[in-house]
Amino acid sequence: MASEATRHRSWAEPYKIKMVEHLKMTTRAERDAAIREAGYNTFLLKSEDVYIDLLTDSGTSAMSDRQWAGMMLGDEAYAGSRNFYHLEEAVREIYGYKHLVPTHQGRSAEHILSQIAIKPGDVVPGNMYFTTTRLHQELAGGRFVDVIIDEAHDSASEHPFKGDVDLAKLERVIAEYGADHIPYVCIATAVNMAGGQPISLANLRAVRALCDKHGIRVIHDATRVAENAYFIKEREPGCADMTIAAIVRAICDLTDGCTMSAKKDALVNIGGFLALNDDDLFDAARNMVVVYEGLHTYGGMAGRDMEAVAIGLHESVDYEHIKARVGQVAYLGRKIHEFGVPIVVPIGSHGVFLDAEAFLPHLDQDVYPAQTLAAELYLDSGVRSMERGTVSAGRDPETGQDRRPKLELVRLTVPRRVYTQAHMDVVAESVAEVFDHRDAIKGLRMVYEPAQLRFFQARFEPVA
Numbered sequence: 001m002a003s004e005a006t007r008h009r010s011w012a013e014p015y016k017i018k019m020v021e022h023l024k025m026t027t028r029a030e031r032d033a034a035i036r037e038a039g040y041n042t043f044l045l046k047s048e049d050v051y052i053d054l055l056t057d058s059g060t061s062a063m064s065d066r067q068w069a070g071m072m073l074g075d076e077a078y079a080g081s082r083n084f085y086h087l088e089e090a091v092r093e094i095y096g097y098k099h100l101v102p103t104h105q106g107r108s109a110e111h112i113l114s115q116i117a118i119k120p121g122d123v124v125p126g127n128m129y130f131t132t133t134r135l136h137q138e139l140a141g142g143r144f145v146d147v148i149i150d151e152a153h154d155s156a157s158e159h160p161f162k163g164d165v166d167l168a169k170l171e172r173v174i175a176e177y178g179a180d181h182i183p184y185v186c187i188a189t190a191v192n193m194a195g196g197q198p199i200s201l202a203n204l205r206a207v208r209a210l211c212d213k214h215g216i217r218v219i220h221d222a223t224r225v226a227e228n229a230y231f232i233k234e235r236e237p238g239c240a241d242m243t244i245a246a247i248v249r250a251i252c253d254l255t256d257g258c259t260m261s262a263k264k265d266a267l268v269n270i271g272g273f274l275a276l277n278d279d280d281l282f283d284a285a286r287n288m289v290v291v292y293e294g295l296h297t298y299g300g301m302a303g304r305d306m307e308a309v310a311i312g313l314h315e316s317v318d319y320e321h322i323k324a325r326v327g328q329v330a331y332l333g334r335k336i337h338e339f340g341v342p343i344v345v346p347i348g349s350h351g352v353f354l355d356a357e358a359f360l361p362h363l364d365q366d367v368y369p370a371q372t373l374a375a376e377l378y379l380d381s382g383v384r385s386m387e388r389g390t391v392s393a394g395r396d397p398e399t400g401q402d403r404r405p406k407l408e409l410v411r412l413t414v415p416r417r418v419y420t421q422a423h424m425d426v427v428a429e430s431v432a433e434v435f436d437h438r439d440a441i442k443g444l445r446m447v448y449e450p451a452q453l454r455f456f457q458a459r460f461e462p463v464a
């Protein structure tokens, strides 16, 4: 018998369930019809045909009773809503940025920032692209340049901070284009396209120092900054005794502002913002938000939504919350890994990323292995995931050719506070089932391709 000192002690979610939502179970024949109807694109499935929805962690969180109570305190005045001031206070307290421009979600903040900061011909270095972020940079006439460390592109590398910037790459970009053509360096925390991989504080400090030397701003995509902070606490020497809030603040203090999709860390179904320290840039952003989003004291959000974001931001830096959130993803990842299925390691913050190239080595990238795998997983169990590979990477605007990303991934994204451990077991077993029958899987060909962000609406057919 294990002694008291050695006995394993489990931990559980720091909340209990107050309301439930019914899930529809489907048959294989129903799923077959549904995925065909959806053009083999999981974005085009009806949510009611999905059993466990791991499409995204964006806007899919369960809000807390405090957030729902906050919704009742919505001040829906057109101008000067009290909820705006609560949100401004929360952003100043938690992130420390001086100015707040609310937006209806993250990409609107990216749009405004890109329009006011980027001139045609500029380049924006960053630690891996994100789909909407890069597109807005391109629409403003800029070009994204990837300066993340090489390990980030290697799904098997166990590097603890695969979100780190390669400083030599960044120096080369500055030398080649000149600081005058770099409006800012774009730093994501818990880098989504790398598999939810964190950047270290030490690396961010070095980026800051290099940018200071050249007078270049550092803008932070803070969408999952609390999740990144959890990994810093766990892994970075000297940070174990820091609170999540202190680490989040330390990250933000090294940057000049942020774009934020509040639909992730901040535990709301809709919302976002741009936060800036620079007075002039803020003035330009405040002028632009009224054109595209709404008055600068609501920016596309209802008062009640701003209140829920303000409360969610406080909840996001609670240690027990973030430990359970990242812990649930790790539980799913370990389980899938134990079945021998190739995944991105270390397991990331917001989802488990299947390595579709290693899963389906007989499929060329031309037949979209990750898109195919996402469709197969849905067919097996009704679990919805999403492609993060060739389809998401899109075409190079200069050559018109498909980009060939090194990572061909399927993302199983875990919504916050929504599913139980039993749901995670069902997902892992379904992935294992598809893995067992992988040799029989054939690819897809694209039969409809939208001009922008094609992964959302593209349609496919099975190859013969």
Ligand SMILES: Cc1ncc(COP(=O)(O)O)c(C=O)c1O
Pocket: 058, 105, 106, 107, 108, 130, 132, 133, 188, 192, 221, 223, 260, 261, 262, 263, 271, 272
């Ligand atoms: C890292 C990152 N940045 C920006 C965005 C865009 O945010 P939104 O979907 O709220 O427009 C997302 C959303 O998926 C994201 O993951």
